[in-house]
């Protein structure tokens with residue numbers, strides 16, 4: 397496979413959605429976006445996208461929506477997805493929270509994957525962490541009944557923080573599922589496993605009284 401130079405990528409990929417959050421006003425119609433009504437899963441902070449490339453290849457009757465705020469990573473991933481000929485992926489270079497809140501309708505998403513989110517280890521930066529109680533509650537609104545949030549990190553303290561966020565929601569908004577390794581590796585996971593680091597997996601299922 398040709399390794400693309402990020403600077404020369406361009407944006408002319410079928411899977412890349414040139415989306416301007418300032419200009420757009422309405423919720424996305426996912427059936428129109430993907431051209432079918434297959435279930436949709438979402439990966440937040442997908443980086444160079446190795447996880448999604450493998451998953452989308454193995455699950456052609458499932459759609460995947462990828463979010464990554466760093467455009468050059470997203471375009472790198474888009475070029476791979478294009479080379480692989482995957483029609484079930486759409487990628488957005490946007491900030492996750494605003495995009496999800498304003499453009500994803502309630503109860504549309506089957507799974508959310510947050511794999512190796514930035515740990516922001518300094519105490520004063522913890523409010524920058526993606527996994528916060530209110531963010532999990534936002535994801536819950538967007539997930540279908542019994543939808544699942546999958547979170548993976550190599551950072552022990554962030555893992556403990558994630559467990560603490562979940563503790564207060566558990567039994568009311570989510571239930572914890574037995575943790576197990578995600579089916580496919582991410583770029584960061586590959587690096588950390590080579591270094592022999594421990595990896596922490598978390599799975600949360602939406603709890604909803606009808």
Ligand SMILES: C[S@@+](CC[C@H](N)C(=O)[O-])C[C@H]1O[C@@H](n2cnc3c(N)ncnc32)[C@H](O)[C@@H]1O
Nearest residue numbers: 441442443464465491492511512514582583584
């Ligand atoms: C540590 S990297 C992990 C990348 C990939 N998931 C992996 O495991 O290889 C975290 C990624 O999340 C992205 N990210 C962090 N916060 C984000 C946000 N609020 N919205 C969209 N992307 C975000 C970063 O740009 C970065 O690429």
